[in-house]
Amino acid sequence: MSFLELSDLRKTYGNVVALENFNLSVEKGEFISLLGPSGCGKTTTLQMIAGFTEPTSGRIVLGGRDLVSMPPAKRGLGIVFQSYALFPHLTAAENVAFGLEMRGIDRASREERVREALAMVGLKGYEDRYPRRMSGGQQQRVAVARALVIRPEILLLDEPLSNLDAKMREEMQSELLSIQRRLGTTTILVTHDQQEAMALSNRVVVMSKGRIEQIATPVEAYNNPASSFVASFLGKTNTLSGEIRGGTLVVGEFRAAVSGADGPVAVTLRPEKMRFDSTGLRGTVTARVFQGNCWSYQVQTAQGEVLVLRQNDGQPLPVEGDAVFLSWSPADMGLRREGLSHG
Amino acid sequence: MKKNGFLALAFHTVFVIFMVAPILVVCVVAFTPEGFLSLPTNGLSLRWFRAIADYPEFIRAFWTSVYLGAVSSTIAVILAVPAALAFSRYAFPGKGALSAFFLSPLMIPHVVLGIAFLRFFTQGGISGTMTALIIAHVVVVFPFALRLTLSAATGMDRSIESAAISLGASNFTLFRRVTLPLILPGVISGWALSFIQSFDEVTMTVFLAAPGTETLPVRMFLYVQDNIDPLVTSVSAVVIAITMAVLIILDRLYGLDAVLSGHSDRNS
Amino acid sequence: MAEGRNPVAVASLLLPATLLFIAVLVIPLIMTVLLSFYSWGQYTGIVEDFTAENWIEVFTDPYFGEIFLRTLRISFLATLLAALFGAPEAYILKRMNPRWRGLFMLVILGPLLMSVVARTLGWALLFGGNNGVANQFLMGIGLIDAPLPFMFTETGVVIALAHVMMPFMVLSVWASLQRLDPQVENAARSLGASQFTVVRRVLLPQIMPGILSGSIIVFALSASAFATPAIIGGRRLKVASTLAYDEFLNTLDWPLGAAVAVLLLIGIVLIIVASNALVERRYAEVFR
Ligand SMILES: Nc1ncnc2c1ncn2[C@@H]1O[C@H](COP(=O)(O)OP(=O)(O)O)[C@@H](O)[C@H]1O
Ligand SMILES: [Mg+2]
Numbered sequence A: 001m002s003f004l005e006l007s008d009l010r011k012t013y014g015n016v017v018a019l020e021n022f023n024l025s026v027e028k029g030e031f032i033s034l035l036g037p038s039g040c041g042k043t044t045t046l047q048m049i050a051g052f053t054e055p056t057s058g059r060i061v062l063g064g065r066d067l068v069s070m071p072p073a074k075r076g077l078g079i080v081f082q083s084y085a086l087f088p089h090l091t092a093a094e095n096v097a098f099g100l101e102m103r104g105i106d107r108a109s110r111e112e113r114v115r116e117a118l119a120m121v122g123l124k125g126y127e128d129r130y131p132r133r134m135s136g137g138q139q140q141r142v143a144v145a146r147a148l149v150i151r152p153e154i155l156l157l158d159e160p161l162s163n164l165d166a167k168m169r170e171e172m173q174s175e176l177l178s179i180q181r182r183l184g185t186t187t188i189l190v191t192h193d194q195q196e197a198m199a200l201s202n203r204v205v206v207m208s209k210g211r212i213e214q215i216a217t218p219v220e221a222y223n224n225p226a227s228s229f230v231a232s233f234l235g236k237t238n239t240l241s242g243e244i245r246g247g248t249l250v251v252g253e254f255r256a257a258v259s260g261a262d263g264p265v266a267v268t269l270r271p272e273k274m275r276f277d278s279t280g281l282r283g284t285v286t287a288r289v290f291q292g293n294c295w296s297y298q299v300q301t302a303q304g305e306v307l308v309l310r311q312n313d314g315q316p317l318p319v320e321g322d323a324v325f326l327s328w329s330p331a332d333m334g335l336r337r338e339g340l341s342h343g
Numbered sequence B: 001m002k003k004n005g006f007l008a009l010a011f012h013t014v015f016v017i018f019m020v021a022p023i024l025v026v027c028v029v030a031f032t033p034e035g036f037l038s039l040p041t042n043g044l045s046l047r048w049f050r051a052i053a054d055y056p057e058f059i060r061a062f063w064t065s066v067y068l069g070a071v072s073s074t075i076a077v078i079l080a081v082p083a084a085l086a087f088s089r090y091a092f093p094g095k096g097a098l099s100a101f102f103l104s105p106l107m108i109p110h111v112v113l114g115i116a117f118l119r120f121f122t123q124g125g126i127s128g129t130m131t132a133l134i135i136a137h138v139v140v141v142f143p144f145a146l147r148l149t150l151s152a153a154t155g156m157d158r159s160i161e162s163a164a165i166s167l168g169a170s171n172f173t174l175f176r177r178v179t180l181p182l183i184l185p186g187v188i189s190g191w192a193l194s195f196i197q198s199f200d201e202v203t204m205t206v207f208l209a210a211p212g213t214e215t216l217p218v219r220m221f222l223y224v225q226d227n228i229d230p231l232v233t234s235v236s237a238v239v240i241a242i243t244m245a246v247l248i249i250l251d252r253l254y255g256l257d258a259v260l261s262g263h264s265d266r267n268s
Numbered sequence C: 001m002a003e004g005r006n007p008v009a010v011a012s013l014l015l016p017a018t019l020l021f022i023a024v025l026v027i028p029l030i031m032t033v034l035l036s037f038y039s040w041g042q043y044t045g046i047v048e049d050f051t052a053e054n055w056i057e058v059f060t061d062p063y064f065g066e067i068f069l070r071t072l073r074i075s076f077l078a079t080l081l082a083a084l085f086g087a088p089e090a091y092i093l094k095r096m097n098p099r100w101r102g103l104f105m106l107v108i109l110g111p112l113l114m115s116v117v118a119r120t121l122g123w124a125l126l127f128g129g130n131n132g133v134a135n136q137f138l139m140g141i142g143l144i145d146a147p148l149p150f151m152f153t154e155t156g157v158v159i160a161l162a163h164v165m166m167p168f169m170v171l172s173v174w175a176s177l178q179r180l181d182p183q184v185e186n187a188a189r190s191l192g193a194s195q196f197t198v199v200r201r202v203l204l205p206q207i208m209p210g211i212l213s214g215s216i217i218v219f220a221l222s223a224s225a226f227a228t229p230a231i232i233g234g235r236r237l238k239v240a241s242t243l244a245y246d247e248f249l250n251t252l253d254w255p256l257g258a259a260v261a262v263l264l265l266i267g268i269v270l271i272i273v274a275s276n277a278l279v280e281r282r283y284a285e286v287f288r
Helices: A042-050 A092-102 A107-120 A136-148 A166-183 A194-200 A218-223 A228-233 B006-029 B047-052 B056-089 B095-106 B110-124 B130-155 B158-166 B171-200 B216-226 B230-254 B256-264 C007-035 C053-060 C062-094 C098-113 C116-127 C133-140 C154-178 C182-190 C195-224 C227-233 C240-251 C254-287
Strands: A004-013 A016-026 A031-035 A057-062 A078-080 A154-158 A186-191 A203-208 A211-216 A238-245 A248-251 A254-257 A263-269 A275-277 A281-290 A294-301 A304-311 A323-327 A334-336 C039-041 C045-047
Touching: A004 A042, A016 A042, A016 A211, A031 A042, A031 A194, A042 A154, A042 A186, A078 A136, A078 C182, A092 A107, A092 A136, A107 A136, A136 A154, A136 A166, A166 A194, A186 A194, A194 A218, A203 A218, A203 A228, A211 A218, A211 A228, A228 A263, A238 A304, A248 A263, A275 A304, A281 A304, A294 A323, B006 B230, B006 C062, B006 C098, B006 C116, B006 C154, B047 B230, B056 B095, B056 B130, B056 B171, B056 B216, B056 C007, B095 B130, B095 C007, B110 B130, B110 C007, B110 C195, B110 C240, B110 C254, B130 B171, B130 C007, B158 B171, B171 B216, B171 B230, B216 B230, B216 C116, B216 C227, B230 B256, B230 C098, B230 C116, B256 C098, C007 C254, C039 C254, C053 C062, C053 C254, C062 C098, C062 C154, C062 C195, C062 C240, C062 C254, C098 C154, C116 C133, C116 C154, C116 C227, C154 C195, C154 C227, C182 C195, C195 C240, C195 C254, C227 C240, C240 C254
Parallel strands: A031 A186, A031 A203, A078 A154, A154 A186
Antiparallel strands: A004 A016, A004 A057, A203 A211, A238 A248, A238 A263, A248 A254, A263 A334, A275 A323, A281 A294, A281 A323, A294 A304, C039 C045
């Protein structure tokens, strides 16, 4: 039995099904992300684990104990809210001390642990500041310290970084990761940002419309998306229509040996996995955009528009109007019988 | 969010009874068939509502109040709209002080206003006239008109005005075609709140009204001072019913707490 | 947002209202202050000399002292009642299902716009001597054995005033509840706080500014209330505003009445300004 087991979770609001068929096992020390577009049920899932929302049906078991019947105050989970939800009338240190006080921990060790926790998130010297007088990033750190200081069995984070600017967000991501690795706290992060989910987690749970689309490591989900939804949500993807004829995949002029029954297939390919070659799918460069470390190409083919990313590594590259051939390694492509209509 | 527990609902029930009881009792006693104050235990009767017709003072006072409320809130709104535009669109020295000045009638006890106006109008020789009442009421309701028009003018998306200007609108066109329509809801609720304030005002008006210019609340107050009988309860019931109707309309249109917040933040 | 500077436009927009206020607010108030320094005789009427005798009388005659003290006492108690009941009620409303909440908002805030005379008349009917509805009800549920005197007592005035002022308190606390982050309560619970602790340690401190500013409003309005103390208190139980009214319209001693009124005005303005400053200083760090 895993550390945290969510089985057959389901939540409805009136006629709206916010979540169904939700099954997830989390191992101790794992960093899991719930990833999906807005409204797909991420917050609902997190709130049910936290105890602020009651599941319509299903079970949540933590270390062998049933959580559903337990009030939030007794669950011992650390939560970082999207709005941070700091107590505005308490200083940073008082905010962090709150949970310890509730646990009846004596003043001396409380002060010690508060100091440690604030130092851990890089807020030494900010003990007596009120939240209103801190920047968004600093408030975020207080919220993390407040959640971690009670040594929670699980740390729950609901879009914790979405209120920060891009630079701050990256900084917090790496700090969050190093803190989590150091403490080994089992962590569940809710986010709609695929880059964030992939950068931080051991496994991602990709969700859509209240259902799980795929549970996998970031690499797996990126390279072998279980559905066209996952493929397109985890970054740009080209979907080409092809056909298998007697062990050969045919996509326009492109040929590759594959195994599989004859018939039409959808071929999914990440833009950075495609290269310009002397043979392959024929096309014309319609536009290219310089992006610093790489060039992004739009290539018009008989299959429609194809996106190609090429490293800016000093090699000569085609320009607008050039006729090109596109090829790729069969190991990099995904093949699906379904999903042709999505092309 | 957690639901209210049993204790909370019990408290709530008592609270609502407390708030409703005095209003309800007025409306119930108004239907008494007896000639004296009593709960209508022997059936309901409209006799005290019909009796109002025999006391033309109340009818005349009612129309005086309606006229006074309408005229003074209209004047107040006409003065408040330009002031609100100035406050919301321009930076100028003394802005804070001036807005405090305009809101100051909220802080001044109405007894003091009544006394000050009585002295002023007596010296000016127009004591007891409708003109005097209108002037006094404009001053008293002006803060309400200003509050609501100001919050509409500040809340409005300024880039819409910039867009109109960039399209070549003149100042007057801008006001008539863009600004006014957009702040109109605030202006109307400002007018409505001003009207209700004027219609209800008794403390100041009791100093200023002469027998020919008595407003309804003043007439009711003076009547109650002498004796309380079912007639004044039936008049009160009518007033309550009218207010209730206006209230429900305001609530449907704008939300009551939004309208009233112009009322509540009088010190900020 | 960039604000425009255009002196001519500003002046022309603000001039009408400013002129009106100077002409018919500032001047009358100055005249009233002057009036309080004139003397008055039964046969001479108002004499425009310049004397402090009204002020000396107001400050030295214990009759006036007693009335001002009563005004303070009544206002304080009405404020206390309003805070004690209005604040919890606002919180209950906040947690209520929105459909019911709309209805009860109307019921609780609606009286604010209803004629004060009509509302006070309701209390007079409820109190009405020994067989008023209030007494019959309290005896019916066994809370009291003998009728309590409400009419013409401070208790009665305090209760009726608390009723009249209650919407202001609810509205003020409601506004501060609206500004709360709803997740903060959840945060406290996730850290192990009981419902009681959440209210005491997290909620109350945050809505305290709302309760205090509501109290300032309620206190100021109670201290200047006129119709309610006049009807429930009657002619004998005077407060500052009914005293000024009597001096003006019954005794006809306008200068003395003006002194009472000006003192009331100064007292209220001082209390509002001082307590606002206190509240603001106390919460400046936390909430601004
Ligand atoms: N309290 C609620 N009442 C009704 N519907 C809700 C409520 N909370 C969430 N929902 C609905 O449930 C679905 C999932 O919401 P949520 O979990 O907040 O999504 P996410 O966090 O992924 O954006 C949405 O369709 C939302 O409208
Ligand atoms: Mg969410």
